[in-house]
Amino acid sequence: MSPVLIAWVRSFFDIYSTSTRSRLGVLATMALGVVLLGLGAETGSGGGAIPFLLLVWANHERFLKTLEDLLERNRWAVVGVPLLVLAAKLVMTPPAASDDLLRHLASAFWADGYAGMYVHTALxxxxxxxxxxxxxxxxxxxxxxxxxxxxxxxxxxxxxxxxxxxxxxxxxxxxxxxxxxxxxxxxxxxxxxxxxxxxxxxxxxxxxxxxxxxxxxxxxxxxxxxxxxxxxxxxxxxxxxxxxxxxxxxxxxxxxxxxxxxxxxxxxxxxxxxxxxxxxxxxxxxxxxxxxxxxxxxxxxxxxxxxxxxxxxxxxxxxxxxxxxxxxxxxxxxxxxxxxxxxxxxxxxxxxxxxxxxxxxxxxxxxxxxRLPVAIRSMAITLGALSMSVLSSTYTNYATMVRFDLPPGSVVMTAFNQATYSTLFANPGEIRIAPAFEVGALKPRYQQVVLDLGGGKLHCDSLEGSGFTHLIENSLVGPIPACLTLVETQRDWRLWAVR
Known part of the structure; x- marks a missing residue:
């Protein structure tokens, strides 16, 4: 594409121009971007960014110069904006802790603390x-x-x-x-x-x-x-x-x-x-x-x-x-x-x-x-914001946190994973669970159950006389053990009643 043709195309998206053609082109492009962003929120598509990227491409010289001048006067923004992006993503998609914090928070809801939370374990x-x-x-x-x-x-x-x-x-x-x-x-x-x-x-x-x-x-x-x-x-x-x-x-x-x-x-x-x-x-x-x-x-x-x-x-x-x-x-x-x-x-x-x-x-x-390029701050803030935005998606999401609602008095067995903690968080003061926060404190018999669950299996005789009423897992494969009855599922997690 010739430079003359490129300049002519860019003139339709020149946000600094006072011509009617440019103003109409910019307004139409921004309106299209808003519509596509709204549709993308429902479908998960990122197409709404394309019209805005087109405006950036058409105005990149003056845009970068303006941005660099702004960042030179407000250097805090180079670090601050990516951190604000991360904060905004965490507010929109609240994270969840996956281990110890959950039992620290929940422990206060049992009158006797950890002694009331856990079974078959030393304290x-x-x-x-x-x-x-x-x-x-x-x-x-x-x-x-x-x-x-x-x-x-x-x-x-x-x-x-x-x-x-x-x-x-x-x-x-x-x-x-x-x-x-x-x-x-x-x-x-x-x-x-x-x-x-x-x-x-x-x-x-x-x-x-x-x-x-x-x-x-x-x-x-x-x-x-x-x-x-x-x-x-x-x-x-x-x-x-x-x-x-x-x-x-x-x-x-x-x-x-x-x-x-x-x-x-x-x-x-x-x-x-x-x-x-x-x-x-x-x-x-x-x-x-x-x-x-x-x-x-x-x-x-x-x-x-x-x-x-x-x-x-x-x-x-x-x-x-x-x-x-x-x-x-x-x-x-x-x-x-x-x-x-x-x-x-x-x-x-x-x-x-x-x-x-x-x-x-x-x-x-x-x-x-x-010796760094003039546009280094603009590139840094862009890449930093992108990195922080992507990083936030790697955290455990509160909406997908396993939270089974159990009958009061239930006694629950899990493998040693996030269900060990989130089940306490979802049923504060109402259930008892194994293993505890230190799996080595669990009786050897039930440590073996933890190992077996990690390998995708369960032997029913290992739960006989244990007092467990429920089992939560996401790893069992093969035939369903005779001592289990499926009660509920949440994504990959299963809640079983123990017979």
Whole structure:
């Protein structure tokens, strides 16, 4: 197509022209786009974007120049707009936690807590999440279980995004392309660990607190950060593992070690009080139940972190962080803290390793001279918004969450999966279930049932005399076991009555 013909076609869609022809063409194109968007909302089609893309193509020179000028004056928008896109998608399609948060919220609805929730399982001498269970349980009573879940997820997302962006900007100093670099780092980190933000577990809030150590600048800030950490620690039995984040504080090494020792001592003392002197016994119980799992039972949280490191986005962050080693502007303490969590060799700690890798890499770029295209901010904000929009579709959707309504007093068996948690969430205070949050605490006989369900089978004699009235699964294959009667289905999930 000749340049003259292209210019003539573009003139019909010139939004900056005052000619009647251009104005009518632009209005007609926009009207068509609105109609197609309305139809696409019903059919799932994305055709409504085509007319608007046509307008962008016809006006791209002036459009990009206007956008670049706008972004130059409002650099916060480079990171802010993609995050707002993610927030908007989550509001339109509310997510759901798939594991521990659901039972934390629901536990308050049983008069005797976890003892009333679970059957055929051992329980710790004292609660493992005392303060967290109390706070989120009170929130669930106040606003309802779904509302409490969404509030905690919103706090996890907004808290992490705020702390990470502020920390990244601080490490980059006055770099002319700090906004673009922060967005790239944010997208890579969110690709790696944002699914954990949806879970909104106690460890996520400790991760946010630990990263906030990079923002502390005064002695008052050190005090506030330290006290906050100790009180957050009353909600999680492994909280002390996050206290080495004191390495990030603006103190001498002696001061950092002093803060670490003081926090650990206060945390141990508070746990001694909370558990009526059973703190050590409670912690040892948790480790012993992990060891009690039957061979073949695998919990995703405990698999090697190497599995996460091999993900493309995590590989980029890891290589970038190792590249930063030895660079004059790099902050080695951030890398040391990342190595500390890597030593656990557990996938659960990718939620803090990923942002630490990113911050270490950014700190090395503080003095780097980068030559980037003029339109880099426009491209970054577009790709960032697209990435965040796609990312939101990977989270568990509340509308598709398995939620069977069971008769009060039901005793339910599940495999160790999301139904173990969502069934409690859907029937607060009314049922009992197995397995518990630690499958190793379940009696070996019923751990074998969990293993069998994972393999798509069930032996009816394994449930004899168990007291189970219902079974929820999505894995059985072959002939229906004689002891089961189908009650209800929800997508791939089946609720059976146990005879």
């Amino acid at each position: 710790p001498p004292a609660p493992l999440y005392p303060a967290f269970d109390r706070v989120v349980g009170a929130l669930a009573f106040a606003v309802g279980l779904p509302g409490a879940m969404w509030i905690l997820q919103a706090l996890a997302f907004s808290g992490f995004a705020l702390v990470f962006v502020l920390a990244a900007r601080r490490f980059l100093g006055g770099h002319p392309f700090s906004d673009v670099l922060v967005l790239v780092a944010m997208v890579l980190v969110m690709q790696t660990m944002s699914a954990r933000l949806v879970l909104a577990r106690p460890e996520i809030f400790l991760t946010i607190w630990a990263l906030a150590g990079t923002l502390v600048a005064t002695r008052l800030g050190v005090l506030i950060w330290s006290v906050t950490g100790v009180f957050l620690g009353t909600g999680y039995w492994l909280a002390a593992l996050y206290f080495p984040a004191a390495i990030l504080l603006p103190l001498s090494w002696r001061g950092r070690v002093g803060i670490l020792v003081t926090m650990s001592a206060l945390w141990a003392w508070l746990w001694w009080l909370i558990t009526d002197g059973h703190a050590l016994e409670t912690v040892l119980w948790a480790f012993s139940q992990v060891a009690n799992r039957l061979p073949g039972i695998v919990v995703g949280e405990n698999v090697s972190i190497v599995n996460v490191l091999l993900a493309p986005s995590m590989l980029v962050l890891a290589f970038a962080s190792f590249w930063a080693l030895g660079r004059s502007a790099a902050e080695p303490r951030v890398f040391v803290l990342a190595l500390f969590f890597l030593l656990s060799n557990q996938a659960r700690y990718c939620g803090i390793v990923a942002p630490l890798f990113a911050l270490h890499a950014l700190s090395a770029l503080r003095t780097a001279e980068l």
